[in-house]
Amino acid sequence: MSIGETHYATRAAKMRASEIRELLKLLDRPGVISFAGGIPDPALFPTDVIREGYAAALDAGGAALQYSVSEGYVPLRQWLVRHMASIGVPCTIDNIVITSGSQQGLDYLGKLFLSPGDTALVTWPAYLGALQAFNAYEPRYDRLAPEHGNTTPAAYRMAAEAAGGRVALAYLTPDFANPSGETLSLDGRRRALALADELDIPVIEDAAYQQLRYDGEDVPPLQALDVAAKGGDIDRSRVTHSGSFSKTLAPGLRIGWICAARGVVQKLVLTKQAADLHTPTINQMVMHHAAEHAHAAQVAKIRAAYRDRRDHMLAALLRHMPAGVSWTRPQGGMFIWVTLPEGLDGAELLARAVEQGVAFVPGRAFHADGTGGNSLRLSFSLADAAAIETGIGRLGALIAGAAQAAA
Template identity: 60%
Template sequence: MTLEQIFATRAARLKASEIRELLKLLDQPDILSFAGGIPDPSLFPAEAFAQAFAEALTPSRQAQALQYSISEGYLPLRRWLAAHMGTLGVPCGTDNILITSGSQQALDYLGKLFLSPGDTALVGWPTYLGALAAFNAYEPEYDRLRIGSNRSAADYMAQAEVAGGRVKMAYLSADFANPTGETVDRAGREQLLDQAEAMDCAVIEDAAYQALRYDGDPVPPILALEIARKGSVEACRTIYCGSFSKTLSPGLRVGWVVASQAVIRQLVLMKQAADLHSSSINQIAIHSVAERLFDSHVASLRAVYQRRRDAMLDGLARHMPDGVTWTRPEGGMFVWLTLPTGLDGADLLARSLETVKVAFVPGRAFFADGSGANSLRLSFSCASESMIEDGMKRLGALLRDAQAGR
């Protein structure tokens, strides 16, 4: 008898993240890595955080910074977030906001809140693999969310019934999605709201990259569009998940959820059961830095990342062989490549690491059904423009050899 024999059935659905494993390659100096979708650490506002932590630990504030706190989150931070969400067209109060340990924790809680075994989660094909990892533990079925298609709500619901449950949520990153970099236009967002009403399901809006727009006109958040329809966040089925990880610091693990109070109350109960509350001192520091320089810092990030995005698109145009296509994101951190049929991203990665020393993420990991073998994700966020040029040249040569059967 071993403990493995009495694990819950959900344990069999837990898988290691391919990206977490690939991040280990960042420590190898001979690898040009476009694998990790992480912020450039040289751009962190480190001095501002040093000051914020020092202030938090002064005699007058250290008790609050080092003590237990309320599960909902640090009130001044929630007040700042309420004002910030207002600028995005989402009027809300502090009671509509929960601070989480990154938006990843929010996805786990929302899976726990909505999904019973056999229920259906509608997701992109491909979609963020961290969302799949969070939802998998709750044993759902997955169906392909087709925005802009003719597929009706009735079709989704019928398929869910065949699987033995019902459609409980539609999950998407509407702005510069991980992994594709694509954005859902306003018409697509409105269509999704119509379908969610017909299916009576939740809409999970993952807005991790929303602040990182480089060109094109901003599109209102899905939650903003629904509030415009219904008059109040309290009447909305959309749940907005935000994060400071891509703008200020991923290591402090501070994210937030905006939703109706009925949803927030349930998430607070989960927070209490899971970890009581997010780190008090980290929330205080994030609030201090956000209040001082959020807008100016994000503007500087946009300028740097836009140059890197442009360098990658230019490099792909120069060096990719015929038959390779890619997305052209208006923001975020990713470009998605589709390879000619017959090429496998995982096989290509193994060959790449051995020969041209370029790392990327094979596409299969982002598909709920394990398809998408002939695709891969590239991230430009941590690469210099010269590194990007060199990497695209090497990758293009590798793909030519692969197509030629060499």
């Protein structure tokens, strides 16, 4: 007898294919202009420095190819201590654990904090990868809206208890969020932390895009605000900061990190020991080399390139989108969130858009409750000015036609 649905754990029912991963296949299709994946431009990767890093790691002896500690490569963690200090978070290497990309970090945090039936507070919309990571641990979701007004702590608790669990965590991408591109204000961040204090829950700060600011003033990370409120003691902070080198240096090395109170890091280290022992040592050594020798220049380079592409896309949207369509104007990151007129569906539009040679991600996948059908996410990181103009022109014409047909 073959293995069938009855053999799988209950959590398997919540595992869904990523619409983004599937759409990435369109990148290889001739003639399709893809605004789908939030993918760094490989032409901007610091390949020379990475090549040097691999040579240096191999020349240093066998350590690069050997088993290593689960916490991560010490020099890389020391670099991250300095980086976290630069954004307002004093810590030590005991507050840092290296993960195989920030996606692994989200999975570990879901495993650590969520029991079946617990409630996770997330924004509407929220990063699809986080929802996928958390889904394996069988939570329910409630809406978090620190910018526009949250439900009261008592209401969150009552709803969670009625569902048979507790409010277990809050998850936020405060800077240039995937998918909306929006940035949480300083007041919004303080409201989110105050809510977490009242509910006595951990806060997961997804900082994947934190370094990609193109306009405006920096806003302190949630963890920096919380540590400051706790007398400068990170071990009293309820915020776990999930960072990544994927959007700045190179995603293929799969290097992320979590900065958190030592007690949380110790639990995450045990989780990593059980999962994959450690992130590949050679990749950590190479990333440390790249961070030491190229990080500042690389961030400056990609900020300039992506700022220009964002500006081109915003200008193209203004030229080509019909009345009734609105969109965000991000100060950084890789995404613009488009809201269509009521009655239009992003998934239905995508099928026709691909036929016209343009791709995007429909918005429903980013909503834990299945709403958001009349929205879509556009990424500007991988397209040049000509492709943006052509692709947005095609998309605007399709939306205008669909709106006219629905009227």
